[in-house]
Amino acid sequence: MWEQISSNRRRSVALTIGIGAILLLVGYLIGLYFFGNGYAGLVIALIIWGIMNLVALFQGDSILLSISKAKKIKKSDHPRLYNIVEEMQIASGLEKMPDIYIIDDPALNAFATGRDPKRASVAITSGLLNKLNRDELQGVIGHEMAHIKNRDVLLMVMCGILLGSIVMLSWVASRALLFGGARRSRTSSSSGGGGGIILIVAIVLMIIAPLAAQLIYFAISRKREYLADASSALYTRYPEGLASALEKLSASTHELRSANKATAPMFIINPFRKKGMAASNLTSTHPPISERIRILRSMTGSSFSNYEEAYDKLHYSSRQGILPGSALAQTQAVEIRAPRPEPVEPFQASIERRRETSEALWQINDYKTINCKCGTRLRIPPRLQNSSVRCPHCGRTNST
Amino acid sequence: MPVGAIVGIIVAVVLAIIFGGGYNRLVRLRNQTKNAWAQIDVQLKRRYDLIPNLVETVKGYTKHERETLEAVTKARNIAQQLSSSGAAERSKAESELSSALARLLVVVERYPDLKANQNYLALQEELSSTENRIGFARQYYNDSILKYNNVTQMIPSNVVARMFGFKAGEFFEITVAEEKEAPKVSFTQ
Numbered sequence: 001m002w003e004q005i006s007s008n009r010r011r012s013v014a015l016t017i018g019i020g021a022i023l024l025l026v027g028y029l030i031g032l033y034f035f036g037n038g039y040a041g042l043v044i045a046l047i048i049w050g051i052m053n054l055v056a057l058f059q060g061d062s063i064l065l066s067i068s069k070a071k072k073i074k075k076s077d078h079p080r081l082y083n084i085v086e087e088m089q090i091a092s093g094l095e096k097m098p099d100i101y102i103i104d105d106p107a108l109n110a111f112a113t114g115r116d117p118k119r120a121s122v123a124i125t126s127g128l129l130n131k132l133n134r135d136e137l138q139g140v141i142g143h144e145m146a147h148i149k150n151r152d153v154l155l156m157v158m159c160g161i162l163l164g165s166i167v168m169l170s171w172v173a174s175r176a177l178l179f180g181g182a183r184r185s186r187t188s189s190s191s192g193g194g195g196g197i198i199l200i201v202a203i204v205l206m207i208i209a210p211l212a213a214q215l216i217y218f219a220i221s222r223k224r225e226y227l228a229d230a231s232s233a234l235y236t237r238y239p240e241g242l243a244s245a246l247e248k249l250s251a252s253t254h255e256l257r258s259a260n261k262a263t264a265p266m267f268i269i270n271p272f273r274k275k276g277m278a279a280s281n282l283t284s285t286h287p288p289i290s291e292r293i294r295i296l297r298s299m300t301g302s303s304f305s306n307y308e309e310a311y312d313k314l315h316y317s318s319r320q321g322i323l324p325g326s327a328l329a330q331t332q333a334v335e336i337r338a339p340r341p342e343p344v345e346p347f348q349a350s351i352e353r354r355r356e357t358s359e360a361l362w363q364i365n366d367y368k369t370i371n372c373k374c375g376t377r378l379r380i381p382p383r384l385q386n387s388s389v390r391c392p393h394c395g396r397t398n399s400t
Numbered sequence: 401m402p403v404g405a406i407v408g409i410i411v412a413v414v415l416a417i418i419f420g421g422g423y424n425r426l427v428r429l430r431n432q433t434k435n436a437w438a439q440i441d442v443q444l445k446r447r448y449d450l451i452p453n454l455v456e457t458v459k460g461y462t463k464h465e466r467e468t469l470e471a472v473t474k475a476r477n478i479a480q481q482l483s484s485s486g487a488a489e490r491s492k493a494e495s496e497l498s499s500a501l502a503r504l505l506v507v508v509e510r511y512p513d514l515k516a517n518q519n520y521l522a523l524q525e526e527l528s529s530t531e532n533r534i535g536f537a538r539q540y541y542n543d544s545i546l547k548y549n550n551v552t553q554m555i556p557s558n559v560v561a562r563m564f565g566f567k568a569g570e571f572f573e574i575t576v577a578e579e580k581e582a583p584k585v586s587f588t589q
Contacts, residue, residue: 079522079525079526080525080529083525083526083529083532084529086529086533087529087532087533087536088536090439090443090533090536090537090540091536091539091540092540093432093435093436093540093544235536237539
């Protein structure tokens with residue numbers, strides 16, 4: 001696993017340099033056109049990028065969690081979820097237990113965040129908690145844990161910021177061109193045709209740069225998804241768990257209310273996919289879910305090489321490989337374990353899961369719970385200051 | 401003469417890099433196996449701590465299962481006593497304990513009142529999670545040991561391993577007597 005993390009790091013560096021070069025080029029050209037000096041633009045681009053980086057590194061995860069309206073939980077709020085996260089932490093060999101958050105939303109999704117494995121968080125929607133059984137939840141958490149363990153989060157954040165800076169610069173520059181362009185061209189008409197060529201190059205670049213950067217970003221984030229799926233199968237020794245979770249995820253039509261374009265690559269599935277519309281391969285942050293499921297289901301063992309094998313089987317033509325070569329160095333066979341026994345009554349189990357989730361939501365929102373003697377459970381909102389409350393069912397007075 | 405000296409220096413540097421890198425890698429892998437072993441320890445201890453609680457709860461509801469309960473308690477005490485010995489002895493004691501627990505959980509299926517008890521449900525979640533944790537910790541430990549053993553046996557790091565006394569580690573296995581699976585705990589929550 002170490003080899004694979006370091007290969008990830010090398011790639012991250014290469015990628016960051018790649019998108020960074022686009023950023024610098026855009027900055028330089030903007031400077032050249034607007035100030036007649038490329039270096040001024042370069043400095044502006046670097047300053048924007050630097051500020052955004054600092055904000056993201058030190059506040060990024062809390063910003064992300066707060067715009068997603070995620071609430072942190074303790075073990076007593078949702079013991080099953082907490083236990084599963086801890087199990088996956090042990091399986092992945094992560095040094096520190098990540099913080100766990102629940103998003104109160106019927107959409108089915110989950111994400112991981114944090115700039116390094118020591119300060120990581122995992123967030124999951126209440127809808128997903130309602131739907132998944134233990135094996136499936138384990139698969140999903142394993143996938144998120146893999147993102148943390150493989151340092152994907154940091155990479156995605158860094159690239160996302162670079163991309164954001166490029167988009168921002170291009171946007172500002174294109175506005176300036178549209179509204180300030182006329183004045184500028186009049187004053188520069190004396191300096192000859194040089195300005196014209198630069199103008200054309202600048203316009204073309206302003207259009208292409210965000211797209212190019214975005215394509216690089218998407219390609220990388222898709223590879224990360226495959227690697228995280230493979231890692232989840234390896235940790236849980238049970239690819240079917242994640243496969244059937246993904247199946248449930250893809251069947252849902254809810255869109256996550258609090259997601260936006262910038263945070264999309266963080267989630268386990270793309271929060272914006274349109275139902276019945278296959279996302280085009282180039283412009284999606286995630287591989288098609290059906291393909292991820294098919295790969296997981298055709299695995300004959302649960303090691304990385306089994307995943308690669310399954311991928312190759314489905315793509316006869318391409319032998320390019322989907323996982324980093326260093327991840328495939330371990331060749332020992334890893335067996336798939338047996339599924340955990342299913343509950344006798346699936347419907348009853350789903351009701352129990354809903355109850356468990358709503359219990360967690362009451363608790364993280366600071367509601368107090370009183371069990372009345374008649375069996376009614378009273379939820380006391382945190383703002384209620386009364387010292388006693390009457391049970392609406394039997395009329396007994398309970399002290400809060 | 402200078403050409404010979406330069407070649408000599410280059411060879412020495414390359415060797416130093418190979419050996420130094422090999423040594424560091426061995427140390428890192430050995431530390432990883434040690435950490436993984438410590439994790440197994442933590443989880444097994446968690447299981448020892450849960451068992452008296454479980455036995456107490458079950459005792460209140462069952463009348464005719466004294467033998468099964470005693471077997472669990474006994475297996476737990478033996479496993480706890482052996483907790484400072486090597487991987488081989490330990491895995492035997494822990495396998496006994498796992499088998500005894502599996503038997504207990506089968507017996508419990510006959511008592512619907514007990515299965516509806518809130519306290520027992522919470523315990524059951526903790527117990528099944530602990531079984532999973534032990535499984536995952538063992539899995540991580542065995543993976544680490546495999547990687548470490550491979551490095552100690554492969555060229556060129558095997559030379560370094562022999563020079564500095566890096567010995568191959570033992571795997572840790574738990575096999576349940578009746579069935580080669582974790583105790584059957586049904587998730588009714």
